[in-house]
Amino acid sequence: MSQDKAQPAPSPFERVGEKEFGYNTKQVDVFLARARATFNGDGDDDSIVTSHMVRRTVFPAQRGGYSAREVDGALDRLEDVFAQRERDALIQSNGEDAWLQQVGRLSAILRGRLHRSPGERFRRPSRTSASSYNVQDVDKLCAQLIDYFEKDVPMSVDAVRRAEFRRAEGEHGYEESQVDAFLDRVVELMASID
Numbered sequence: 578m579s580q581d582k583a584q585p586a587p588s589p590f591e592r593v594g595e596k597e598f599g600y601n602t603k604q605v606d607v608f609l610a611r612a613r614a615t616f617n618g619d620g621d622d623d624s625i626v627t628s629h630m631v632r633r634t635v636f637p638a639q640r641g642g643y644s645a646r647e648v649d650g651a652l653d654r655l656e657d658v659f660a661q662r663e664r665d666a667l668i669q670s671n672g673e674d675a676w677l678q679q680v681g682r683l684s685a686i687l688r689g690r691l692h693r694s695p696g697e698r699f700r701r702p703s704r705t706s707a708s709s710y711n712v713q714d715v716d717k718l719c720a721q722l723i724d725y726f727e728k729d730v731p732m733s734v735d736a737v738r739r740a741e742f743r744r745a746e747g748e749h750g751y752e753e754s755q756v757d758a759f760l761d762r763v764v765e766l767m768a769s770i771d
Contacts, residue, residue, distance in 0.1 A: 590643040590651070599642030608634060612655055628659035628768060632761055653738060660768035676769075683766050684726065690759060691723050699751035699759070709750025711743040718742075722763060734767040 589609070593599035608626075615626040631652055636642075668676045690698055695716040702709045718740050724730035737760055744750070 588643070590647040592641055593644055595641045598638040598640060599644055600636040600648050601639040602642050604636050605643050605648055608636075609651075612659075616658070626659065628656045628663055629765065631656040631659060632764060653735060656764075657734070657768055657771075660765070664769050680766065680770060683762065687759070687763055687766060688723075688726060691719050691726070695719075699755045701748045702750070702752045708753060709745045709748070710753055710756050711745045711750055714742040715751050715756055725767075732767075734764055734771060737764050737767065 588602070590605070592602075611624050612626045612631065614624065634652065636648070664676060667679065696712055698716065698719055718737070721730075721732060722737075725732040740760065742756075
């Protein structure tokens with residue numbers, strides 16, 4: 578007589594090798610459960626997940642964890658869904674003009690920085706030991722963003738999400754945190770209008 582053993586639930590994502598580092602599986606699962614509850618309207622006010630939260634979520638590393646590539650792809654899709662729902666909710670509650678005003682304000686702020694002179698768009702790190710982004714790499718992306726916003730040149734929000742910049746030494750580059758915060762707002766705007 579054989580006994581049926583309970584099979585473990587299948588993993589939602591591929592795992593990396595036991596000696597490799599991936600995302601902490603428990604934290605990914607907990608966050609995605611919160612996101613699922615929000616999506617289904619089952620979450621309470623303290624656990625609601627927004628597109629901004631999805632974009633800012635970082636998971637610690639774990640040996641044998643979930644594949645970062647797969648989790649990041651799922652988070653990108655989730656962020657897009659939540660941004661769309663947030664836009665639709667704003668339009669439904671306050672009208673399309675309110676949404677357009679919000680988009681216009683954010684666009685004006687971002688375009689103001691984009692139109693600064695190349696090499697002067699972002700702060701330089703205050704400490705010479707701080708790491709920073711290569712100025713030319715960041716300015717190249719800024720030029721592409723100007724074309725996207727002002728000349729309707731197609732650009733994927735994922736191109737901004739996945740943008741990589743070479744490192745620069747201290748004050749010879751742009752301050753990473755300021756560039757990252759700016760790009761977060763760019764993603765927010767692109768996700769809300771696409």
